[in-house]
Amino acid sequence: MTTSMTNRVEDDLALISQLYPAGVYSQMVPQQAESSKPRRRRKKNKGGEAGGGGLKKRKLSTEQVNLLELNFGSEHKLESERKDRLASELGLDPRQVAVWFQNRRARWKNKKLEEEYSTLKKAHDAVIVEKCSLESEVLKLKEQLSEAEKDIQRLSERRVDSGSSNSPSSSLSMEAIDPPFLGGYGLEGYDDDVFYTQENNYIHGIEWMTMNLYM
DNA sequence: ACCGCCCTTCCGTTACATCA
DNA sequence: CTGATGTAACGGAAGGGCGG
Structure with missing residues (x-):
């Protein structure tokens, strides 16, 4: 925190150093150092000359590395x-x-961070794909449920109709999948989800559907 | 317990080399 | 020539060890 803040200040000073000729800046630094943070500036090293005057090896040999x-x-x-x-x-x-x-540790750390990021991203992408697949499955199941509810509605309406018209379509198989006898109370006490059997036992609509579909 | 000194590490940055 | 990238080196902050 304090480090990065000081670095921001140093950045500003560095910017100043670019805006002013080197000679001017180098004379400015000691003056600023009295009131705020001193900023030592590294010397440029043209022609491979180090600050002290000796030759500076800029690049390590392959064997050394x-x-x-x-x-x-x-x-x-x-x-x-x-x-x-x-x-x-x-x-x-x-x-x-x-x-x-020191620099090698920094590079290693960066590489490790990149690898961790890549691993996390892969896991994240996989989760997203699974989420999409689950969502589409939910949609499909909702459609199936809606169709099933429509079927139930149709069948219950047909049951009411057949009570007055004795239609020939009320075959044996239709008897099997017709909703169970609802008693003498009509549909008023009819619950959307629950059918009453003649024995006054009840089962849920979906279970009833399943039973009839596979009978 | 406190302080000053030294050493090390880390972080951010700079300067320079190299390459496309 | 120029911008991007890699890397050697620097400066400063922070923390630990140690003696006084």
Whole structure:
């Protein structure tokens, strides 16, 4: 929190450094340092010259990187003993080895985060697909239910009609799937979901439908 | 318990190299 | 030449260990 806030301030200062010529800026810094945060600016290193004047190795050789990678693979942390040993093996400054490990840990962390993100995204996508499939199944079942309810309605209406007209269609099979006798009370006490049998036992509509469909 | 010093790690950034 | 990308290096904050 405080770090990022200071960094924002530093960003502003860095921006200032781009807006003003280097010489002007370098003279501005000490003045600002008195009132606010001092900002040390790294020197540009044109022509491979380090700040001190010596030649600066900008890129590590393949052999150096390979050995560093090998060491990083076995242990991400770098104790000072190992750092010194590695540095002398590679002909590098111990500080360079420390910086390399530091940057390598940062890269490793980023890569791990990317992998975790990718894994989570795959899981998320799979859940979304399953959700869609379940939703379409719910829709299908609702349609089936609606059709079944319409059938029940038709059948109960036909039952009422056949009471006066003795239609020839009231065959044996129709008897089997007609709604059970509702007694002398008409449809007034008729519940949408419950049918009463002649024995005054009741079963739910869906169960009744299922029973008749497979009888 | 407190303080100052040193060392290390992490984070954000900068400078530079390399490549398309 | 230029913008994107990778990486070595830096600066600062924070935390732990240790002696005074």
